[in-house]
Amino acid sequence: MTDAHSLVLEAVTKVFETPEGRLVTAVDNVSLSIGQGEFVTLLGPSGCGKTTTLRLIAGFEFPTAGRILLDGRDIAHVPPDKRGMAMVFQSYALFPHMSVFENIAYGLRLRHWPKAEIERTVGEMMALVNLSGLEHRRPASLSGGQQQRVALARAMAVRPKVLLFDEPLSNLDAKLRVALRAEIRRLQKQLGITSIYVTHDQAEAMSLSDRVVVMNAGRVEQASAPAELYTRPATRFVADFIGQANFLDVAVERVAGGWAEITLWAHPMRVPAHENVRPGPAALMLRPEAICLAGRAGACAARFQGRVRAVTFLGSAVEYEIETHGQTLTVSDREAVWGGIFAEGELVGWDFAPERGYVIP
Ligand SMILES: Nc1ncnc2c1ncn2[C@@H]1O[C@H](COP(=O)(O)OP(=O)(O)OP(=O)(O)O)[C@@H](O)[C@H]1O
Ligand SMILES: [Mg+2]
Numbered sequence: 001m002t003d004a005h006s007l008v009l010e011a012v013t014k015v016f017e018t019p020e021g022r023l024v025t026a027v028d029n030v031s032l033s034i035g036q037g038e039f040v041t042l043l044g045p046s047g048c049g050k051t052t053t054l055r056l057i058a059g060f061e062f063p064t065a066g067r068i069l070l071d072g073r074d075i076a077h078v079p080p081d082k083r084g085m086a087m088v089f090q091s092y093a094l095f096p097h098m099s100v101f102e103n104i105a106y107g108l109r110l111r112h113w114p115k116a117e118i119e120r121t122v123g124e125m126m127a128l129v130n131l132s133g134l135e136h137r138r139p140a141s142l143s144g145g146q147q148q149r150v151a152l153a154r155a156m157a158v159r160p161k162v163l164l165f166d167e168p169l170s171n172l173d174a175k176l177r178v179a180l181r182a183e184i185r186r187l188q189k190q191l192g193i194t195s196i197y198v199t200h201d202q203a204e205a206m207s208l209s210d211r212v213v214v215m216n217a218g219r220v221e222q223a224s225a226p227a228e229l230y231t232r233p234a235t236r237f238v239a240d241f242i243g244q245a246n247f248l249d250v251a252v253e254r255v256a257g258g259w260a261e262i263t264l265w266a267h268p269m270r271v272p273a274h275e276n277v278r279p280g281p282a283a284l285m286l287r288p289e290a291i292c293l294a295g296r297a298g299a300c301a302a303r304f305q306g307r308v309r310a311v312t313f314l315g316s317a318v319e320y321e322i323e324t325h326g327q328t329l330t331v332s333d334r335e336a337v338w339g340g341i342f343a344e345g346e347l348v349g350w351d352f353a354p355e356r357g358y359v360i361p
Contacts, residue, residue: 004036005071005084005161005194007057012066014052026052028218029066037192039185040223043205044215044241050198053215054164057196059083070161086155087164090171092147094139100126100150101135107158125153128187145176152184156191163188165197169204177201181208202242206230214238230287232358234274239285239360246291246329248284252277252359260359265325267303273359282359288319288332290356293342294349296335302349308342322348 014027027049034040042050055061057068059080067074075083086107094103104125108118126132129149139147148168155163165184169177185208188195199205205212206226213223214237222234233239236247250262252273260273264284271284292300306324318336322329331350333342342348 004192006036007034007162007194007196008032008067008069008072009053009057010067010069012053012056012063012068014049014056014061015064025218027056027063030215030218030220031066032213032220032223034194034196037194039188039195039197039208039210041197041199041205041209041212042215043199043202043212044221045200048215049218050200050215051166054087054166054196054198057162058085058087058164084161085164086158086160086162087166088148088151088155088168090167092139092144092151092171094147094150094154096139099136099138100131100142103139103150104153104157106154111158121157122153125157128156128190129153129183144172145180148172148180149183152187156187156193160193163193163195165195167199168197170199170201177204184208206242212242214241216241232272232274233285233360234276236283236285236360239358244288244330244332246286246288248286248327250282250284250359252279252282254279262359265304269354271354271357271359274361276361277359278361282361285358285360286329286352287356288330289317289334291329291331291350291352293320293331293333293335294351296333296339300349301351303351304349306348306350308344308346308348311341311344313341318342320348322350324350 009030009032012027012030016024016026018024030053042053044050052061056063101122104122105118108121126135129152131149169180172180181204197208209226211223211225212229214221216237222229222238229238229242233242239245248264250264252260252262254261255273255277258272259270260277261270294300294302304324306322308320309323310321312319317332317334318341320331320333322331
């Protein structure tokens, strides 16, 4: 276990000037506190400022405004190589003329570690990332997955205070991505290194992280644990970006203690609500799997009626588009595979448990 470190971003803004003299706000007043040993992922669409935020932390860019604190100390004037951070890139960025061993040993040699200590540490790192036996190979003779393991071992060997990842798995095929992300999580937990990971892949973000920071246009939309993001999204943007979501227009009558009294098509009910919800019009979010269909095991009422417009068989579930009250809902039905599939054009009753909905402004 290494000693863990904390990182704080205080109202950090980065404005770039393009060659044509146009100003681009890549990072817009971002505040974020990352705890010791925490694994935090920056997630968001292309151009939302993920890489810029990571580069600011690493010291490759200088903030236009705001402060960055490592263990409480402002690191604004600390050069990148003195920050005690290591970064893993999408492109691996290995030294092609060096062996695997020399690649991993590189940072240790720069730091003038004794020879025996270098050999021991590189051996340990190679075992950790399952590369033992490949120390004499050149990067070009390795698969993409093996090359990224070398990059990971190289980054971890220097025992960084903070480990930074910029889309490290996006050059790998889907199966390998899943395998390697599980490995990254295992290593990070084992070593307890405070880590910041950038991706636009929501499954990757959800499976790896203690906390996910959803960014949009340079700003933080929400920073929460994965399950919280999924069930309690703060905004429509987050709800849409993380998984699938249906939104229904509702009228909020009263709010109290995290719940809203709403009316949906003349049916009154109490549903969990975001703290910013006020009486008046709002949106009720329903995940496709939060909707149940009548006539299934598990007794679902037919409080609402709809007509099946499209049926997609996905194996583990059947996905329906159901037209109801002039709107189209996406419904994921896990019972259909064994319980019978509704046909296109069929009338179905549907309902949802109020506590599985969520009202957002
Ligand atoms: N050096 C620069 N000069 C001008 N604009 C820049 C510069 N670097 C980044 N930007 C702009 O800042 C915004 C954020 O870029 P950034 O690379 O941080 O996005 P990202 O979230 O990492 O996107 P992606 O998922 O595509 O990698 C973009 O509009 C980008 O064009
Ligand atoms: Mg990027």
